[in-house]
Structures are given as structure tokens and as C-alpha cells.
Amino acid sequence: MLKINVQQSTERFMAKLRGGEYEVPTISNDEVVYSETKERRDTEAVEAFLSSELSNKIIELK
Amino acid sequence: MEFDKKHQFLIREFGEDVISQRYATWLNEIQKIVNCLGGGDFFYIDEDNVALAVLDYFTDVIRLKPFHHIKHINVQKIYGYSMFWLLKNKPVQTVAAVPDSLRYINERTVLFMFVPKMLAEIGLHPNTAAQSEVFVNFLNLLYYNLRYRQSNSQSLELMVDAFISGYRLPH
Numbered sequence: 120m121l122k123i124n125v126q127q128s129t130e131r132f133m134a135k136l137r138g139g140e141y142e143v144p145t146i147s148n149d150e151v152v153y154s155e156t157k158e159r160r161d162t163e164a165v166e167a168f169l170s171s172e173l174s175n176k177i178i179e180l181k
Numbered sequence: 182m183e184f185d186k187k188h189q190f191l192i193r194e195f196g197e198d199v200i201s202q203r204y205a206t207w208l209n210e211i212q213k214i215v216n217c218l219g220g221g222d223f224f225y226i227d228e229d230n231v232a233l234a235v236l237d238y239f240t241d242v243i244r245l246k247p248f249h250h251i252k253h254i255n256v257q258k259i260y261g262y263s264m265f266w267l268l269k270n271k272p273v274q275t276v277a278a279v280p281d282s283l284r285y286i287n288e289r290t291v292l293f294m295f296v297p298k299m300l301a302e303i304g305l306h307p308n309t310a311a312q313s314e315v316f317v318n319f320l321n322l323l324y325y326n327l328r329y330r331q332s333n334s335q336s337l338e339l340m341v342d343a344f345i346s347g348y349r350l351p352h
Contacts, residue, residue: 120221129205132232139187141236
């Protein structure tokens, strides 16, 4: 195995870090203010669900 | 803390010395371990993967500290989070078909890196630990877990904490 010179390797790493070469990995995120936009809708969805057939299926689950 | 997209926040928070020292320490330890295991002909060390493990580790820690209102994290967290990010980034890469004894080289390397630190933390010499069947069984279980089971920073932190606590319990 090729022996890595730790000091030189560290200097290379720090130069790249200083130079901004390491991007922070991020995920895309569609921001939403849940309380304003979807909370009421979701509550209504739960209420509707409770009177649905699917609700009975869950009740009958063993 | 202002987060940017190029990891400059790490330099502001920890300073260059701490980050470069951690990189050098890990790279140095990994090289020694792989050579000691006789892996010189089968592996190379991906320096960028070591670098990414360092950056991921410090990025994780920086998120942790304000949440828990702590200035410095304890060794349980340091070991647990370090192990996790090294396992994720796999700094040791294969260049040739490896014998069975060298499979799972990254998991093995992580064991070699952190078990000695855990023993040092409780002040137990590795030769003494090696005499203990209980400890050897624990090592087997840990190695098995690293290879086949789900683990994350927090579960590894808990493992380290349980190990240290177990040793320190009055008996």
C-alpha cells in the first residue's frame, strides 16, 4: 500500500476546506408553514377518514 | 451560528487546528491499522473519504451542541459519532480480492480505532481485557453489529456509554 504522508495530506485537505471545495450536502425542501396551510386540511382529512370504510378495516385488524 | 454551503462554519466553530488534527489522527491511525493487519497489498486509503468523515463528524457535532446547550461533547458522543461517520464514508477501499480474514475492513478498522480508546477511558490494558471471556464476547457482538445490524451515531454512543458504565458499576 502506498504510504501517505500524513502532514502533506492534511495540508491538502485543509487547503481544499479553506478554499470552499467541500460542498455541504443538502436536500431540497419545499418549505411550508404547516399551521397556516395544511393543519386544518389534515384535521378534516382525519375526520373524513373516521367515517370511511377504510377506517372500519383498521378497526377490524387483528 | 451562520451555516454556509462550503463548511466554512466548521472552521469558525472549531478552528483549523482541531479539524486538521482530527484528520491527521484518523489518517495516521487507519494507515497503521491497515498495515498492521497485513492489508497493504489489498487496500488503499481514500483520503477524500477520510476528509468527508471528518467534515460529517464535525457537522453532526455542531448541530448537537446548541440543542443540548453543551460547549464540549463527552467521549461517548465523540467515539459514537466518529465510528458512525467513518463507517458511512468507508475510508479503506479494496484494490484486489481480499482473503476472508480481511473482509469488512472498514468495520474491522473502526474496531481497531475505537476499542483501544474505550479501554483507555476505563483504564484497562488490552492484555487484561483479552483475558476476559465477557469482553471477548462483547467484541464479537460489536463486530457482528457493525457488519450486519443497523447502527447510528446515537446507538453507538449508547454502546460506548453502556460499556463504560458497566465497568464502573460498583461490584
